[in-house]
Amino acid sequence: AQSVSQHNHHVILSEAASLELGCNYSYGGTVNLFWYVQYPGQHLQLLLKYFSGDPLVKGIKGFEAEFIKSKFSFNLRKPSVQWSDTAEYFCAVNIRHASGGSYIPTFGRGTSLIVHP
Amino acid sequence: NAGVMQNPRHLVRRRGQEARLRCSPMKGHSHVYWYRQLPEEGLKFMVYLQKENIIDESGMPKERFSAEFPKEGPSILRIQQVVRGDSAAYFCASSPSPIKIPDGYTFGSGTRLTVV
Numbered sequence: 051a052q053s054v055s056q057h058n059h060h061v062i063l064s065e066a067a068s069l070e071l072g073c074n075y076s077y078g079g080t081v082n083l084f085w086y087v088q089y090p091g092q093h094l095q096l097l098l099k100y101f102s103g104d105p106l107v108k109g110i111k112g113f114e115a116e117f118i119k120s121k122f123s124f125n126l127r128k129p130s131v132q133w134s135d136t137a138e139y140f141c142a143v144n145i146r147h148a149s150g151g152s153y154i155p156t157f158g159r160g161t162s163l164i165v166h167p
Numbered sequence: 168n169a170g171v172m173q174n175p176r177h178l179v180r181r182r183g184q185e186a187r188l189r190c191s192p193m194k195g196h197s198h199v200y201w202y203r204q205l206p207e208e209g210l211k212f213m214v215y216l217q218k219e220n221i222i223d224e225s226g227m228p229k230e231r232f233s234a235e236f237p238k239e240g241p242s243i244l245r246i247q248q249v250v251r252g253d254s255a256a257y258f259c260a261s262s263p264s265p266i267k268i269p270d271g272y273t274f275g276s277g278t279r280l281t282v283v
Contacts, residue, residue, distance in 0.1 A: 059207075084271055093258065094210075096271040140210060142272075152215060152222050153265050155200065155272055159209035 052077040052145040056158035063131055064166050071126040071161050073141030082144040083124040084155070085115055089137045097139075100124065111135070133167045171196075171261050172241075173275035180249045180282050188278045191241040192261030199242045200272065201234060204256040216242055222265075249282045256280075 057072045075081065082101050086094040098109025105117040115126045124141060141158040172191040180186050192199050201213040212226040216236035227234065231249075236242040246253055256279045260272040 056209075082268070086271075086274075093276040094260075094274040096273075099271050154212055154215055154223060155260070156212060157202070157210040159207075 052156065054141055054143050054145075054156050054158040056139075056141050056161050058161045059159065060162045060164075062164045062166070065133055066130045067165075069126070069128040069131045069135075069163070071139055071141075071163075073124045073126065073158060075122050075124070075141075075143045075145070075156075077122075077143065077145045079146055082153075083115075083117060084142040085109065085113070085124070085126050086140045086142060086157075087137050088140065088160075094140065097126070131163075131165045133165050136163060136165045138162050171259055171273050171275035173257075173259050173278050175278060176276060178278055178280045180280065182250055182282055183248050186246040186249050186253070186280055186282075188244040188246075188257050188259075188280070189241040190244070190259030190261075190275055192259075193273050196261035196263050196273070198262045198265055199236055200260045200262075201242070201244050202258045202260065204258060204277070210258065213244070246280075249280075251282045254280055254282045 053076050055074045084099045085097040087097050088094050097113050098107050100107045100117045108114050113128050115124055117124050139161045142155045144153040145156045146153050174189050197218050199216045202210040204210050214227050214234045215223040219238050231247045233245045256277045258277045259275045262268045262272050
């Protein structure tokens with residue numbers, strides 16, 4: 051079955067450390083890829099997205115992600131995290147649920163990031 | 168341009184009661200997706216609707232749950248005879264089309280349902 055996997059469920063970093071969150075998906079068709087962030091008690095906000103073109107995507111707040119088609123991966127990176135980056139991060143992929151069916155945004159389980167000041 | 172509006176933000180129901188969650192998509196968006204979020208489980212897809220049509224309900228429990236998106240008014244997620252296991256945050260997202268989504272999916276602030 052098509053799925054989205056986020057391998058790091060909990061990440062704890064100190065400020066200024068570099069961040070990389072893994073995201074892999076299992077789907078052979080054309081995909082649109084997203085990373086969303088959810089700050090405590092808030093709704094999901096789009097960090098960045100990939101539809102086509104340059105596989106290195108720049109998003110808001112200094113985040114970037116690289117689409118590696120051969121690895122079915124879309125890892126999120128930030129060179130230097132801040133305390134305010136403490137949040138839940140979700141990878142999402144548009145996946146066609148069934149042959150001829152609709153594309154549905156399918157989410158990974160999420161990664162909880164805590165940044166210590 | 169208001170975003171996706173969900174209400175109520177918090178809903179408390181006793182076991183056996185009905186819960187109605189409402190979602191008004193962004194202006195110009197006719198595609199609505201409902202998700203349930205449980206701690207440590209991420210977002211689970213429930214149902215995808217367009218105006219007056221259920222497109223994909225593969226994530227909906229077979230019993231007690233239903234959804235609609237009428238021609239006029241918000242999309243409604245209805246849970247009948249709620250049980251404690253229904254306690255969760257329910258999020259709604261909208262998009263202008265199923266595949267052309269230049270700004271991604273827009274999420275509402277969610278409804279936190281607590282069943283006591």
